[in-house]
Amino acid sequence: MRITIASACFGILALFAFASQAAHAERWVQISPEDQHLWYDADSVRPGANGLITVWMSEGPTRTIPGPDGKTIYPTYSVIDCRARTAGSKISFDLGEALQPYDPRSSMGELITKLCSFQSAKG
Numbered sequence: 537m538r539i540t541i542a543s544a545c546f547g548i549l550a551l552f553a554f555a556s557q558a559a560h561a562e563r564w565v566q567i568s569p570e571d572q573h574l575w576y577d578a579d580s581v582r583p584g585a586n587g588l589i590t591v592w593m594s595e596g597p598t599r600t601i602p603g604p605d606g607k608t609i610y611p612t613y614s615v616i617d618c619r620a621r622t623a624g625s626k627i628s629f630d631l632g633e634a635l636q637p638y639d640p641r642s643s644m645g646e647l648i649t650k651l652c653s654f655q656s657a658k659g
Contacts, residue, residue, distance in 0.1 A: 564597040571643035577611070581651060587618040589651050590626060618652035621645075 563578045577592040584590060594611040595601055601609045613626040615635060622635035623644060629635060638645040 562592075562599060564594060566597070567647045568643040574643045574647075576647060581654075587652075589616040589618060590614065591616065591651065616648050616651055618648070621648055621652070623648055 562580070564575045565578045566572065567574045567576060573595050575594045575597055577594070580590075580592040582590045591614055592611045593614045595609055599611060603609045614623060615626050615629045616623045617635050620635065620637075621640075622637050624633065624635040638648060640646070640649060
């Protein structure tokens, strides 16, 4: 029993050490000067199959942000579908929820256009 608990603790510590090292490679970019509440980690943009892109999104220029109620706000792992020009959280997408369309003039619409134009230029 003690070996199992010790193994679990070691695994959690190893995961934490790995995750904290990855945090140093982040490069948060503001999507639009008009909207200061939507940022993405430029180093996390990953093109995938079928025109999908994954990216970490945040409400500010750092990984965690203190919320108005004192609770910490964390970034969201998001999916962008370049074919349909839609986006949403990865967890919702994995649960079968539809990605949402965005006005091309909105901050999220600008990000979709920007990241999808990079993907189409590469492929």
